[in-house]
Amino acid sequence: MAVFETFDDELDEIAERARSADAGIRRVAMLELAEAVDPAAVDLLLEGIVDPDAMVREAAAKALDEHQGAPVALALIKALDDDVEAVRLAAAESLADKKEPASAGALIERAREGNAFVRASALRALKEMQVEAAMPVALSALSDPEVAVRREALGVLGYLKAEAALPALMMAAGDAEPSVRRSVMASLVFVRPGTAGVPALLKGLTDPNWQVREEAAFSIGKAKLPEAVGALVIAAGDETWQVTAKAINALGKLKASEGVPVIAGALGHDLSNVRKEAAAALGEIADPAAVAALEGAFDDPDPDVRKLVRWALERCRAAA
Template sequence: HVDAGVRVAAFRALRELRLGDAAPAAVAALADHDAGVRREAVGVLGWLKHLDALPALARLASDDPESEVRRAATGALGLASDAQVLPALRQALRDPAWTVREEAATTLGKVGHADAGPALIEALADDYWQVRLRATRSLGRMRYAPALAALIETLAHRISNLRKEAALALGELNDPAAIPALQAARDDGDPEVRKAVRIALGQLQ
């Protein structure tokens, strides 16, 4: 349709229907001049888990001029669980837009490939705490043992949400070396952090 709003609505409806036949149209729409159409087309391909679209999604995640399209494409790369998506996700973790970096940190945890660990540890120093939080969560989800020292350091962060996620991630690492730091955090001023510390210690003791 000549109206971009109609195209957006059509792809949004197709995403909900999860029709496999929609994949070719969605792939073609990744080159649409309207950012909203491109974003919705990414959504269709993500829901369909259309693996043939991975190269095109990786290009969008890296090169699309609109951050919301890059963010959507970065999230859609999580439909794969192998190393082929890591270069695009690592690049997205350095994107100028923090929302894209946040999505990349989340998606790397879903992919769960150990090679993403160093990039996620680096993301623990991101300027935005939201990115740090997602990186912390992903490192725990991956049980990435080399992150131990960085997660212990995050356990002392001034933002309580980060301390909570660090405690939970340390529990998931299942490394007894984290016990002293967790014990020191049992009297944290935030009850949610204290709860997370108790959960982590329960996993380790």
């Protein structure tokens, strides 16, 4: 969204409309204030977020996404209790981007004591703030009866990258809800080789839900866990192409020559997305054993695949 510097006369005109008797005019004024950099604009928006009209409050909550500061964050936290869902959702969306240290205490309190929506929204806002004080409430929330709360708690723990949370994360890997297990896999991306979290990621590669398997493969690749090479080779033959693609990508990041045969076979996959991942991974591994398979894919119908095949061939031939 474009930002403009408001002048006194211009802001006075918007302020007049922001306090109009007509709710529709007030709503438009709130939207205009999103682009204003004058601190007085924030004051007007803070008035708008408690306006009697729900549409004005919603517009103010959305506009506050463009502004920073403790008063903004605290007003949005309060708006999470609004009696109109659209206002609550707008407040939660804007709050998620704030990263305002002064609001951490209030968010932790709401994550403990609010309703399910408030608990989840507070944890979501705490995630990118990466404050250590949020760890106890996030750990406690892993046993929350609401799925959304458990998912957001995992986000907090993942961003903190705290090995002290590993035992709780490993327990959460057995959650009955697939979306929670998937979030566990994402949170374990910080796991280092040889740590206790590796078994949970390996288990994720065989999860009944393909999205969990996909996330596990992605996290393993990002964490570069050599212990997972054998499991990734198996996952590269997964029945779901998204899992296959992520497993191949992870094998490439690990430069795992053990994976060359299964990756080479994927050069003939029906989907070009998988073939691209295969060519890229073979280039990363740069094993001369892949030359013949890459030569066979030289005329792939997809131009992006052909480009990657040529690049991979150069690297594999150079390594011979």
